[in-house]
Amino acid sequence: RWSLCIQSMRCFHILTCDDVLTEIAVGQGTINFKVNRTLLAENVMNEVTKKGSSYGLSSELFNDYPRGRIIVEFSSPNIAKRFHAGHLRSTIIGNFIANLKHALGNEVIRMNYLGDWGMQFGLLGAGFQQFGSEEKLKSKPLEHLFDVYVQVNKMAESDENIKLAAQEFFRKLEAGDKSTLAFWERIRCISIEEYANIYQRLGVHFDEFSGESVYQKRSHDFLRLLEKKGLLKKTKQGTGVVDLSPNGDLSIYATVVRSDGTSLYLTRDIAAAVDRMEKYNFEKMIYVTDKGQHTHFQQVFQTLKIMGYDWAERCQHIPFGVVQGMKTRKGDVIFLEDILNEARSRMLKNMSASKTTKELEDPADTAEKVGIAALIIQDFKGPLLSDYDFDWDRVLQSQGDTGVFLQYTHARLCSIQRTYENGPQAQFNPASLQDPQAITLLQHLLRFDEVLYKASKDLQPKHLVNYLLMLSRLVSIAHRTLHVKGSLPEVAQARFLLFKATCSVLANGMKLLGITPVEKM
Ligand code: ARG
Numbered sequence: 001r002w003s004l005c006i007q008s009m010r011c012f013h014i015l016t017c018d019d020v021l022t023e024i025a026v027g028q029g030t031i032n033f034k035v036n037r038t039l040l041a042e043n044v045m046n047e048v049t050k051k052g053s054s055y056g057l058s059s060e061l062f063n064d065y066p067r068g069r070i071i072v073e074f075s076s077p078n079i080a081k082r083f084h085a086g087h088l089r090s091t092i093i094g095n096f097i098a099n100l101k102h103a104l105g106n107e108v109i110r111m112n113y114l115g116d117w118g119m120q121f122g123l124l125g126a127g128f129q130q131f132g133s134e135e136k137l138k139s140k141p142l143e144h145l146f147d148v149y150v151q152v153n154k155m156a157e158s159d160e161n162i163k164l165a166a167q168e169f170f171r172k173l174e175a176g177d178k179s180t181l182a183f184w185e186r187i188r189c190i191s192i193e194e195y196a197n198i199y200q201r202l203g204v205h206f207d208e209f210s211g212e213s214v215y216q217k218r219s220h221d222f223l224r225l226l227e228k229k230g231l232l233k234k235t236k237q238g239t240g241v242v243d244l245s246p247n248g249d250l251s252i253y254a255t256v257v258r259s260d261g262t263s264l265y266l267t268r269d270i271a272a273a274v275d276r277m278e279k280y281n282f283e284k285m286i287y288v289t290d291k292g293q294h295t296h297f298q299q300v301f302q303t304l305k306i307m308g309y310d311w312a313e314r315c316q317h318i319p320f321g322v323v324q325g326m327k328t329r330k331g332d333v334i335f336l337e338d339i340l341n342e343a344r345s346r347m348l349k350n351m352s353a354s355k356t357t358k359e360l361e362d363p364a365d366t367a368e369k370v371g372i373a374a375l376i377i378q379d380f381k382g383p384l385l386s387d388y389d390f391d392w393d394r395v396l397q398s399q400g401d402t403g404v405f406l407q408y409t410h411a412r413l414c415s416i417q418r419t420y421e422n423g424p425q426a427q428f429n430p431a432s433l434q435d436p437q438a439i440t441l442l443q444h445l446l447r448f449d450e451v452l453y454k455a456s457k458d459l460q461p462k463h464l465v466n467y468l469l470m471l472s473r474l475v476s477i478a479h480r481t482l483h484v485k486g487s488l489p490e491v492a493q494a495r496f497l498l499f500k501a502t503c504s505v506l507a508n509g510m511k512l513l514g515i516t517p518v519e520k521m
Protein backbone atom coordinates (compact mmCIF):
# COMPACT_ATOMS: atom_id res chain seq x y z
CA ARG A 1 0.00 0.00 0.00
CA TRP A 2 1.30 3.40 -0.87
CA SER A 3 0.03 6.90 -1.46
CA LEU A 4 0.54 9.56 -4.04
CA CYS A 5 0.52 13.23 -3.25
CA ILE A 6 -0.52 15.53 -6.07
CA GLN A 7 -0.92 19.25 -6.24
CA SER A 8 -3.63 20.92 -8.27
CA MET A 9 -5.06 24.44 -8.12
CA ARG A 10 -3.09 25.13 -4.96
CA CYS A 11 -4.67 22.14 -3.21
CA PHE A 12 -2.94 18.98 -2.16
CA HIS A 13 -4.69 15.68 -2.63
CA ILE A 14 -3.53 12.46 -1.16
CA LEU A 15 -4.47 9.49 -3.27
CA THR A 16 -4.36 6.23 -1.42
CA CYS A 17 -4.73 2.75 -2.71
CA ASP A 18 -7.61 0.81 -1.21
CA ASP A 19 -9.95 -2.06 -2.06
CA VAL A 20 -11.20 -0.23 -5.13
CA LEU A 21 -7.99 1.30 -6.42
CA THR A 22 -5.29 -1.29 -6.42
CA GLU A 23 -2.59 0.74 -8.08
CA ILE A 24 -1.83 4.41 -8.72
CA ALA A 25 1.07 5.26 -10.97
CA VAL A 26 2.48 8.38 -12.53
CA GLY A 27 2.91 8.38 -16.29
CA GLN A 28 4.00 11.15 -18.63
CA GLY A 29 1.56 13.91 -17.82
CA THR A 30 -0.97 11.37 -16.61
CA ILE A 31 -1.84 9.52 -13.48
CA ASN A 32 -2.87 5.94 -13.99
CA PHE A 33 -5.29 4.17 -11.73
CA LYS A 34 -5.90 0.47 -11.62
CA VAL A 35 -9.33 -0.61 -10.50
CA ASN A 36 -9.96 -3.79 -8.57
CA ARG A 37 -11.63 -5.78 -11.31
CA THR A 38 -12.99 -8.59 -9.21
CA LEU A 39 -14.71 -6.04 -7.03
CA LEU A 40 -16.04 -4.30 -10.15
CA ALA A 41 -17.56 -7.54 -11.43
CA GLU A 42 -18.96 -8.45 -8.04
CA ASN A 43 -20.55 -5.06 -7.38
CA VAL A 44 -22.04 -4.48 -10.80
CA MET A 45 -23.51 -7.96 -11.00
CA ASN A 46 -24.92 -7.71 -7.47
CA GLU A 47 -26.46 -4.32 -8.06
CA VAL A 48 -28.09 -5.19 -11.37
CA THR A 49 -29.53 -8.40 -9.96
CA LYS A 50 -30.69 -6.89 -6.71
CA LYS A 51 -32.16 -3.67 -8.10
CA GLY A 52 -33.81 -5.09 -11.21
CA SER A 53 -35.86 -2.43 -12.97
CA SER A 54 -34.71 0.28 -10.55
CA TYR A 55 -31.03 -0.29 -11.32
CA GLY A 56 -29.42 3.08 -11.95
CA LEU A 57 -32.53 4.98 -10.90
CA SER A 58 -31.96 4.55 -7.18
CA SER A 59 -28.37 5.75 -7.43
CA GLU A 60 -27.12 8.34 -4.96
CA LEU A 61 -26.84 10.73 -7.89
CA PHE A 62 -30.58 11.19 -7.47
CA ASN A 63 -30.51 11.92 -3.74
CA ASP A 64 -31.51 15.57 -4.25
CA TYR A 65 -33.75 14.92 -7.20
CA PRO A 66 -37.15 16.69 -6.74
CA ARG A 67 -39.92 14.12 -6.79
CA GLY A 68 -43.02 16.30 -6.91
CA ARG A 69 -45.98 16.23 -9.24
CA ILE A 70 -45.29 16.87 -12.92
CA ILE A 71 -47.60 17.52 -15.84
CA VAL A 72 -46.25 16.44 -19.21
CA GLU A 73 -48.38 17.77 -22.03
CA PHE A 74 -47.66 16.10 -25.36
CA SER A 75 -48.94 14.80 -28.71
CA SER A 76 -51.93 17.21 -28.87
CA PRO A 77 -53.20 16.69 -32.43
CA ASN A 78 -55.94 18.77 -34.02
CA ILE A 79 -59.26 17.04 -34.58
CA ALA A 80 -60.15 16.59 -38.27
CA LYS A 81 -56.80 17.97 -39.33
CA ARG A 82 -53.69 16.13 -40.43
CA PHE A 83 -51.59 14.24 -37.87
CA HIS A 84 -48.14 15.16 -39.10
CA ALA A 85 -44.61 14.02 -38.28
CA GLY A 86 -44.40 16.79 -35.67
CA HIS A 87 -47.25 15.23 -33.72
CA LEU A 88 -45.50 11.86 -33.85
CA ARG A 89 -42.33 13.48 -32.50
CA SER A 90 -44.23 15.20 -29.73
CA THR A 91 -45.90 11.87 -28.86
CA ILE A 92 -42.73 9.82 -28.52
CA ILE A 93 -40.65 12.57 -26.88
CA GLY A 94 -43.38 13.39 -24.36
CA ASN A 95 -43.83 9.70 -23.62
CA PHE A 96 -40.10 9.34 -22.95
CA ILE A 97 -40.07 12.33 -20.58
CA ALA A 98 -43.14 11.02 -18.76
CA ASN A 99 -41.61 7.52 -18.48
CA LEU A 100 -38.35 8.89 -17.15
CA LYS A 101 -40.00 11.16 -14.60
CA HIS A 102 -42.26 8.37 -13.44
CA ALA A 103 -39.31 6.01 -13.07
CA LEU A 104 -37.50 8.65 -11.00
CA GLY A 105 -40.39 8.79 -8.56
CA ASN A 106 -42.42 11.77 -9.76
CA GLU A 107 -46.17 11.65 -9.88
CA VAL A 108 -46.73 12.22 -13.59
CA ILE A 109 -49.90 13.46 -15.24
CA ARG A 110 -49.84 12.71 -18.96
CA MET A 111 -51.94 15.23 -20.74
CA ASN A 112 -53.13 15.53 -24.32
CA TYR A 113 -54.26 19.04 -25.24
CA LEU A 114 -56.38 18.54 -28.34
CA GLY A 115 -56.96 21.15 -30.99
CA ASP A 116 -60.70 20.71 -30.55
CA TRP A 117 -62.06 24.21 -31.06
CA GLY A 118 -62.04 26.88 -33.70
CA MET A 119 -63.25 27.60 -37.18
CA GLN A 120 -62.28 24.11 -38.36
CA PHE A 121 -65.36 22.85 -36.51
CA GLY A 122 -67.51 25.37 -38.31
CA LEU A 123 -66.25 24.00 -41.59
CA LEU A 124 -66.52 20.41 -40.45
CA GLY A 125 -70.08 20.98 -39.25
CA ALA A 126 -71.14 22.66 -42.47
CA GLY A 127 -69.35 19.97 -44.49
CA PHE A 128 -70.85 17.09 -42.57
CA GLN A 129 -74.35 18.44 -43.16
CA GLN A 130 -73.65 18.22 -46.89
CA PHE A 131 -71.61 15.10 -47.45
CA GLY A 132 -71.12 13.42 -44.12
CA SER A 133 -71.86 9.71 -43.84
CA GLU A 134 -72.86 8.09 -40.55
CA GLU A 135 -71.66 4.78 -41.88
CA LYS A 136 -68.18 6.00 -42.73
CA LEU A 137 -68.02 7.88 -39.45
CA LYS A 138 -68.49 4.52 -37.75
CA SER A 139 -66.08 2.46 -39.82
CA LYS A 140 -63.22 4.90 -40.48
CA PRO A 141 -63.90 7.95 -38.31
CA LEU A 142 -60.62 9.86 -38.54
CA GLU A 143 -60.33 9.35 -42.28
CA HIS A 144 -63.89 10.34 -42.93
CA LEU A 145 -63.65 13.50 -40.83
CA PHE A 146 -60.45 14.45 -42.58
CA ASP A 147 -62.01 13.84 -46.01
CA VAL A 148 -65.01 15.99 -45.15
CA TYR A 149 -62.74 18.69 -43.83
CA VAL A 150 -60.54 18.73 -46.96
CA GLN A 151 -63.54 18.72 -49.27
CA VAL A 152 -65.38 21.50 -47.48
CA ASN A 153 -62.23 23.58 -47.27
CA LYS A 154 -61.82 23.37 -51.01
CA MET A 155 -65.45 24.29 -51.61
CA ALA A 156 -65.30 27.21 -49.22
CA GLU A 157 -62.58 28.79 -51.35
CA SER A 158 -65.08 29.53 -54.14
CA ASP A 159 -68.48 29.06 -52.55
CA GLU A 160 -69.62 31.98 -50.41
CA ASN A 161 -72.61 30.00 -49.09
CA ILE A 162 -70.38 27.31 -47.61
CA LYS A 163 -68.30 29.95 -45.93
CA LEU A 164 -71.38 31.53 -44.42
CA ALA A 165 -72.70 28.15 -43.30
CA ALA A 166 -69.39 27.41 -41.59
CA GLN A 167 -69.37 30.75 -39.83
CA GLU A 168 -72.93 30.21 -38.72
CA PHE A 169 -72.11 26.74 -37.43
CA PHE A 170 -69.18 28.03 -35.43
CA ARG A 171 -71.17 30.98 -34.10
CA LYS A 172 -73.81 28.55 -32.83
CA LEU A 173 -71.09 26.44 -31.27
CA GLU A 174 -69.59 29.41 -29.44
CA ALA A 175 -73.06 30.48 -28.32
CA GLY A 176 -73.59 27.01 -26.83
CA ASP A 177 -76.43 25.90 -29.11
CA LYS A 178 -77.51 22.45 -27.92
CA SER A 179 -77.62 20.43 -31.13
CA THR A 180 -74.47 22.05 -32.51
CA LEU A 181 -72.65 21.28 -29.29
CA ALA A 182 -73.95 17.72 -29.36
CA PHE A 183 -72.48 17.22 -32.85
CA TRP A 184 -69.16 18.66 -31.72
CA GLU A 185 -69.15 16.50 -28.59
CA ARG A 186 -69.79 13.38 -30.63
CA ILE A 187 -66.98 14.13 -33.08
CA ARG A 188 -64.63 14.82 -30.20
CA CYS A 189 -65.51 11.57 -28.39
CA ILE A 190 -65.17 9.45 -31.51
CA SER A 191 -61.82 11.03 -32.29
CA ILE A 192 -60.47 10.48 -28.78
CA GLU A 193 -61.52 6.85 -28.90
CA GLU A 194 -59.73 6.38 -32.20
CA TYR A 195 -56.61 8.15 -31.00
CA ALA A 196 -56.52 6.06 -27.83
CA ASN A 197 -56.52 2.86 -29.90
CA ILE A 198 -53.65 4.03 -32.01
CA TYR A 199 -51.71 5.39 -29.04
CA GLN A 200 -52.06 1.95 -27.54
CA ARG A 201 -50.25 0.41 -30.50
CA LEU A 202 -47.49 2.87 -29.79
CA GLY A 203 -47.50 1.94 -26.10
CA VAL A 204 -48.55 5.44 -25.07
CA HIS A 205 -51.37 6.37 -22.71
CA PHE A 206 -52.81 9.62 -21.37
CA ASP A 207 -54.31 10.42 -18.01
CA GLU A 208 -56.28 13.33 -19.38
CA PHE A 209 -57.59 14.40 -22.75
CA SER A 210 -57.90 18.11 -22.36
CA GLY A 211 -58.18 20.59 -25.20
CA GLU A 212 -58.64 24.13 -26.33
CA SER A 213 -62.43 23.81 -26.09
CA VAL A 214 -62.17 23.44 -22.32
CA TYR A 215 -60.66 26.91 -22.06
CA GLN A 216 -62.80 28.71 -24.56
CA LYS A 217 -65.04 30.17 -21.87
CA ARG A 218 -62.42 30.48 -19.19
CA SER A 219 -60.21 32.61 -21.37
CA HIS A 220 -62.83 35.33 -21.03
CA ASP A 221 -62.54 35.25 -17.23
CA PHE A 222 -58.83 35.61 -17.70
CA LEU A 223 -59.31 38.63 -19.97
CA ARG A 224 -61.49 40.27 -17.33
CA LEU A 225 -58.80 39.66 -14.74
CA LEU A 226 -56.21 41.25 -17.02
CA GLU A 227 -58.45 44.25 -17.42
CA LYS A 228 -58.95 44.55 -13.66
CA LYS A 229 -55.21 44.54 -13.14
CA GLY A 230 -54.83 47.25 -15.78
CA LEU A 231 -52.71 44.98 -17.94
CA LEU A 232 -54.97 44.78 -20.99
CA LYS A 233 -54.01 47.40 -23.59
CA LYS A 234 -56.02 48.16 -26.71
CA THR A 235 -54.22 48.67 -30.02
CA LYS A 236 -55.34 50.98 -32.85
CA GLN A 237 -56.58 47.93 -34.73
CA GLY A 238 -58.81 47.09 -31.81
CA THR A 239 -56.99 43.99 -30.60
CA GLY A 240 -56.21 43.50 -26.91
CA VAL A 241 -52.56 43.02 -25.98
CA VAL A 242 -50.34 42.57 -22.94
CA ASP A 243 -47.15 44.61 -22.85
CA LEU A 244 -44.14 42.32 -22.46
CA SER A 245 -41.46 44.96 -23.07
CA PRO A 246 -38.97 45.75 -20.31
CA ASN A 247 -39.54 49.52 -20.69
CA GLY A 248 -43.31 49.48 -20.95
CA ASP A 249 -43.28 50.89 -24.49
CA LEU A 250 -45.17 48.02 -26.16
CA SER A 251 -42.08 47.18 -28.23
CA ILE A 252 -42.81 43.54 -27.38
CA TYR A 253 -46.35 42.40 -26.72
CA ALA A 254 -48.65 39.40 -26.80
CA THR A 255 -52.04 39.58 -28.47
CA VAL A 256 -54.67 38.04 -26.22
CA VAL A 257 -57.96 39.09 -27.81
CA ARG A 258 -59.08 39.70 -31.40
CA SER A 259 -60.85 42.88 -32.42
CA ASP A 260 -64.16 40.96 -32.56
CA GLY A 261 -63.70 39.91 -28.94
CA THR A 262 -62.89 36.25 -29.62
CA SER A 263 -60.01 34.56 -27.85
CA LEU A 264 -56.84 33.16 -29.35
CA TYR A 265 -54.64 30.07 -29.06
CA LEU A 266 -52.45 32.05 -26.64
CA THR A 267 -55.35 33.15 -24.45
CA ARG A 268 -56.60 29.59 -24.13
CA ASP A 269 -53.13 28.36 -23.21
CA ILE A 270 -52.83 30.92 -20.43
CA ALA A 271 -56.25 30.04 -19.05
CA ALA A 272 -55.29 26.35 -19.25
CA ALA A 273 -52.05 26.88 -17.32
CA VAL A 274 -53.82 28.75 -14.52
CA ASP A 275 -56.48 26.06 -14.32
CA ARG A 276 -53.92 23.25 -14.19
CA MET A 277 -52.05 25.01 -11.39
CA GLU A 278 -55.26 25.32 -9.38
CA LYS A 279 -56.24 21.75 -10.04
CA TYR A 280 -52.91 19.98 -9.68
CA ASN A 281 -50.56 22.35 -7.89
CA PHE A 282 -47.77 20.97 -10.06
CA GLU A 283 -44.10 21.27 -9.27
CA LYS A 284 -43.30 21.37 -12.94
CA MET A 285 -45.19 21.50 -16.21
CA ILE A 286 -43.56 20.47 -19.46
CA TYR A 287 -44.92 21.23 -22.94
CA VAL A 288 -43.55 19.25 -25.87
CA THR A 289 -44.01 20.83 -29.31
CA ASP A 290 -42.00 21.73 -32.39
CA LYS A 291 -39.62 24.67 -32.13
CA GLY A 292 -41.96 26.80 -34.25
CA GLN A 293 -44.04 27.33 -31.11
CA HIS A 294 -41.12 28.53 -29.01
CA THR A 295 -42.14 32.20 -29.07
CA HIS A 296 -45.71 31.24 -28.32
CA PHE A 297 -44.72 29.50 -25.10
CA GLN A 298 -42.35 32.27 -24.07
CA GLN A 299 -45.31 34.63 -24.40
CA VAL A 300 -47.50 32.33 -22.34
CA PHE A 301 -44.92 32.14 -19.55
CA GLN A 302 -44.12 35.86 -19.60
CA THR A 303 -47.76 36.87 -19.49
CA LEU A 304 -48.33 34.57 -16.53
CA LYS A 305 -45.39 36.16 -14.77
CA ILE A 306 -46.57 39.70 -15.42
CA MET A 307 -49.90 38.70 -13.92
CA GLY A 308 -48.08 37.79 -10.74
CA TYR A 309 -48.07 34.03 -11.12
CA ASP A 310 -44.58 33.26 -9.88
CA TRP A 311 -45.06 29.60 -10.64
CA ALA A 312 -44.66 30.49 -14.34
CA GLU A 313 -41.03 29.60 -13.69
CA ARG A 314 -42.07 26.02 -13.17
CA CYS A 315 -43.30 25.81 -16.75
CA GLN A 316 -40.93 24.60 -19.42
CA HIS A 317 -41.19 24.20 -23.17
CA ILE A 318 -39.22 21.35 -24.75
CA PRO A 319 -38.88 22.23 -28.43
CA PHE A 320 -37.88 19.85 -31.20
CA GLY A 321 -36.82 20.16 -34.83
CA VAL A 322 -38.58 19.36 -38.08
CA VAL A 323 -38.68 15.94 -39.75
CA GLN A 324 -38.54 16.17 -43.51
CA GLY A 325 -39.72 13.62 -46.02
CA MET A 326 -41.78 11.33 -43.83
CA LYS A 327 -43.94 9.65 -46.45
CA THR A 328 -45.74 6.35 -46.72
CA ARG A 329 -46.57 4.36 -49.85
CA LYS A 330 -49.89 6.20 -49.88
CA GLY A 331 -48.13 9.56 -49.91
CA ASP A 332 -47.88 12.25 -47.27
CA VAL A 333 -48.51 11.23 -43.70
CA ILE A 334 -52.03 12.12 -42.67
CA PHE A 335 -52.74 9.69 -39.86
CA LEU A 336 -50.58 8.23 -37.14
CA GLU A 337 -51.98 4.87 -38.10
CA ASP A 338 -50.41 5.15 -41.56
CA ILE A 339 -46.94 5.58 -40.11
CA LEU A 340 -47.37 2.59 -37.81
CA ASN A 341 -48.77 0.41 -40.59
CA GLU A 342 -45.96 1.36 -42.91
CA ALA A 343 -43.30 0.62 -40.29
CA ARG A 344 -44.93 -2.73 -39.56
CA SER A 345 -45.32 -3.86 -43.15
CA ARG A 346 -41.82 -2.83 -44.17
CA MET A 347 -40.35 -4.55 -41.13
CA LEU A 348 -42.38 -7.68 -41.77
CA LYS A 349 -40.98 -7.81 -45.28
CA ASN A 350 -37.41 -7.39 -44.02
CA MET A 351 -37.94 -10.07 -41.40
CA SER A 352 -39.40 -12.59 -43.82
CA ALA A 353 -35.88 -13.24 -45.12
CA SER A 354 -34.81 -14.58 -41.72
CA LYS A 355 -35.64 -18.16 -40.79
CA THR A 356 -36.37 -17.33 -37.15
CA THR A 357 -39.37 -15.29 -38.27
CA LYS A 358 -41.17 -18.51 -39.13
CA GLU A 359 -40.94 -19.62 -35.51
CA LEU A 360 -42.65 -16.48 -34.24
CA GLU A 361 -46.14 -16.81 -32.83
CA ASP A 362 -47.24 -13.43 -34.11
CA PRO A 363 -44.79 -12.04 -36.68
CA ALA A 364 -46.89 -8.93 -37.33
CA ASP A 365 -46.83 -8.02 -33.65
CA THR A 366 -43.06 -8.48 -33.49
CA ALA A 367 -42.65 -6.46 -36.68
CA GLU A 368 -44.73 -3.69 -35.15
CA LYS A 369 -42.61 -3.54 -31.99
CA VAL A 370 -39.38 -3.60 -33.95
CA GLY A 371 -40.68 -1.01 -36.41
CA ILE A 372 -41.67 1.34 -33.61
CA ALA A 373 -38.28 0.87 -31.95
CA ALA A 374 -36.70 1.86 -35.27
CA LEU A 375 -38.80 5.04 -35.49
CA ILE A 376 -37.99 6.00 -31.92
CA ILE A 377 -34.24 5.44 -32.14
CA GLN A 378 -33.96 7.34 -35.40
CA ASP A 379 -35.78 10.24 -33.79
CA PHE A 380 -33.88 10.21 -30.50
CA LYS A 381 -30.33 9.81 -31.72
CA GLY A 382 -29.46 13.46 -32.07
CA PRO A 383 -30.32 16.59 -30.09
CA LEU A 384 -34.10 17.09 -30.12
CA LEU A 385 -33.72 20.55 -31.58
CA SER A 386 -32.08 19.26 -34.79
CA ASP A 387 -34.06 18.79 -37.96
CA TYR A 388 -33.56 15.54 -39.84
CA ASP A 389 -34.48 13.83 -43.10
CA PHE A 390 -36.54 10.73 -42.79
CA ASP A 391 -35.57 7.66 -44.78
CA TRP A 392 -37.32 4.30 -44.25
CA ASP A 393 -34.40 2.22 -45.50
CA ARG A 394 -31.96 3.85 -43.13
CA VAL A 395 -34.38 3.70 -40.23
CA LEU A 396 -35.00 -0.03 -40.64
CA GLN A 397 -31.41 -1.20 -41.15
CA SER A 398 -30.64 -4.22 -39.01
CA GLN A 399 -27.02 -3.24 -38.44
CA GLY A 400 -25.68 0.06 -37.28
CA ASP A 401 -27.23 2.58 -34.95
CA THR A 402 -30.85 1.55 -35.26
CA GLY A 403 -33.73 0.40 -33.13
CA VAL A 404 -33.74 -2.85 -35.11
CA PHE A 405 -30.19 -3.51 -33.86
CA LEU A 406 -31.28 -2.89 -30.25
CA GLN A 407 -34.25 -5.25 -30.61
CA TYR A 408 -32.08 -7.85 -32.30
CA THR A 409 -29.51 -7.66 -29.49
CA HIS A 410 -32.22 -7.97 -26.87
CA ALA A 411 -33.77 -10.97 -28.62
CA ARG A 412 -30.37 -12.66 -28.83
CA LEU A 413 -29.70 -12.12 -25.13
CA CYS A 414 -33.12 -13.60 -24.37
CA SER A 415 -32.29 -16.60 -26.49
CA ILE A 416 -29.16 -17.25 -24.39
CA GLN A 417 -31.37 -17.21 -21.34
CA ARG A 418 -33.85 -19.59 -22.94
CA THR A 419 -31.05 -21.99 -23.82
CA TYR A 420 -29.68 -22.22 -20.28
CA GLU A 421 -32.83 -21.48 -18.30
CA ASN A 422 -31.44 -21.25 -14.78
CA GLY A 423 -27.86 -20.97 -15.90
CA PRO A 424 -25.16 -23.59 -15.97
CA GLN A 425 -25.69 -24.27 -12.24
CA ALA A 426 -22.54 -23.11 -10.53
CA GLN A 427 -21.64 -20.53 -7.91
CA PHE A 428 -21.08 -17.03 -9.29
CA ASN A 429 -17.41 -16.21 -9.12
CA PRO A 430 -16.55 -12.63 -10.16
CA ALA A 431 -12.96 -13.72 -10.79
CA SER A 432 -14.30 -15.52 -13.86
CA LEU A 433 -15.22 -12.20 -15.49
CA GLN A 434 -11.77 -10.81 -16.04
CA ASP A 435 -11.48 -10.95 -19.84
CA PRO A 436 -11.12 -7.49 -21.39
CA GLN A 437 -14.47 -7.82 -23.22
CA ALA A 438 -16.21 -8.61 -19.95
CA ILE A 439 -14.48 -5.76 -18.11
CA THR A 440 -15.42 -3.20 -20.77
CA LEU A 441 -19.01 -4.38 -20.63
CA LEU A 442 -19.08 -4.22 -16.82
CA GLN A 443 -17.63 -0.72 -16.85
CA HIS A 444 -20.31 0.34 -19.27
CA LEU A 445 -23.05 -1.21 -17.13
CA LEU A 446 -21.67 0.70 -14.17
CA ARG A 447 -22.26 4.00 -15.96
CA PHE A 448 -26.00 3.56 -16.43
CA ASP A 449 -26.90 5.91 -13.58
CA GLU A 450 -24.74 8.73 -14.98
CA VAL A 451 -26.57 8.52 -18.27
CA LEU A 452 -29.97 8.58 -16.60
CA TYR A 453 -28.79 11.51 -14.53
CA LYS A 454 -27.77 13.47 -17.62
CA ALA A 455 -31.12 12.71 -19.27
CA SER A 456 -32.97 13.83 -16.15
CA LYS A 457 -31.14 17.17 -16.31
CA ASP A 458 -31.70 18.16 -19.94
CA LEU A 459 -34.51 15.74 -20.89
CA GLN A 460 -32.64 14.72 -24.04
CA PRO A 461 -33.11 11.05 -24.91
CA LYS A 462 -29.87 10.93 -26.93
CA HIS A 463 -27.76 10.13 -23.84
CA LEU A 464 -29.74 6.97 -23.21
CA VAL A 465 -29.93 6.02 -26.89
CA ASN A 466 -26.19 6.31 -27.40
CA TYR A 467 -25.58 4.42 -24.19
CA LEU A 468 -27.83 1.53 -25.28
CA LEU A 469 -26.33 1.39 -28.76
CA MET A 470 -22.86 1.18 -27.22
CA LEU A 471 -24.07 -1.45 -24.75
CA SER A 472 -25.39 -3.50 -27.67
CA ARG A 473 -22.13 -3.19 -29.57
CA LEU A 474 -20.10 -4.20 -26.53
CA VAL A 475 -22.27 -7.17 -25.74
CA SER A 476 -22.15 -8.47 -29.29
CA ILE A 477 -18.36 -8.27 -29.21
CA ALA A 478 -18.34 -10.05 -25.86
CA HIS A 479 -20.76 -12.67 -27.10
CA ARG A 480 -18.46 -13.56 -29.97
CA THR A 481 -15.54 -14.44 -27.69
CA LEU A 482 -16.98 -15.25 -24.29
CA HIS A 483 -18.68 -18.56 -24.97
CA VAL A 484 -21.04 -20.01 -22.47
CA LYS A 485 -21.31 -23.38 -24.15
CA GLY A 486 -18.22 -25.51 -23.70
CA SER A 487 -16.72 -23.42 -20.89
CA LEU A 488 -16.03 -24.73 -17.40
CA PRO A 489 -19.19 -24.49 -15.26
CA GLU A 490 -17.95 -21.59 -13.15
CA VAL A 491 -16.88 -19.56 -16.20
CA ALA A 492 -20.03 -20.49 -18.09
CA GLN A 493 -22.16 -19.40 -15.16
CA ALA A 494 -20.38 -16.04 -14.78
CA ARG A 495 -20.75 -15.31 -18.51
CA PHE A 496 -24.36 -16.40 -18.53
CA LEU A 497 -25.09 -14.02 -15.66
CA LEU A 498 -23.22 -11.19 -17.35
CA PHE A 499 -25.41 -11.57 -20.45
CA LYS A 500 -28.49 -11.78 -18.30
CA ALA A 501 -27.55 -8.57 -16.47
CA THR A 502 -26.86 -6.81 -19.78
CA CYS A 503 -30.22 -7.96 -21.09
CA SER A 504 -31.94 -6.52 -18.05
CA VAL A 505 -30.26 -3.10 -18.34
CA LEU A 506 -30.90 -3.01 -22.08
CA ALA A 507 -34.58 -3.81 -21.56
CA ASN A 508 -34.93 -1.21 -18.79
CA GLY A 509 -33.40 1.46 -20.99
CA MET A 510 -35.51 0.53 -24.00
CA LYS A 511 -38.69 0.68 -21.95
CA LEU A 512 -37.83 4.16 -20.72
CA LEU A 513 -37.50 5.23 -24.34
CA GLY A 514 -40.97 3.86 -25.03
CA ILE A 515 -39.85 0.68 -26.77
CA THR A 516 -41.29 -2.75 -26.00
CA PRO A 517 -38.33 -5.14 -26.13
CA VAL A 518 -39.04 -8.32 -28.12
CA GLU A 519 -37.84 -11.70 -26.91
CA LYS A 520 -37.64 -13.31 -30.33
CA MET A 521 -37.36 -11.93 -33.81
N1 ARG B 1 -52.58 21.38 -31.24
C1 ARG B 1 -51.35 22.09 -31.39
C2 ARG B 1 -50.74 21.83 -32.76
O1 ARG B 1 -51.04 20.85 -33.38
C3 ARG B 1 -50.34 21.73 -30.34
C4 ARG B 1 -50.74 22.06 -28.93
C5 ARG B 1 -49.55 22.27 -28.04
N2 ARG B 1 -49.89 22.57 -26.68
C6 ARG B 1 -50.32 23.72 -26.22
N3 ARG B 1 -50.59 23.81 -24.95
N4 ARG B 1 -50.43 24.79 -26.98
O2 ARG B 1 -49.93 22.60 -33.21
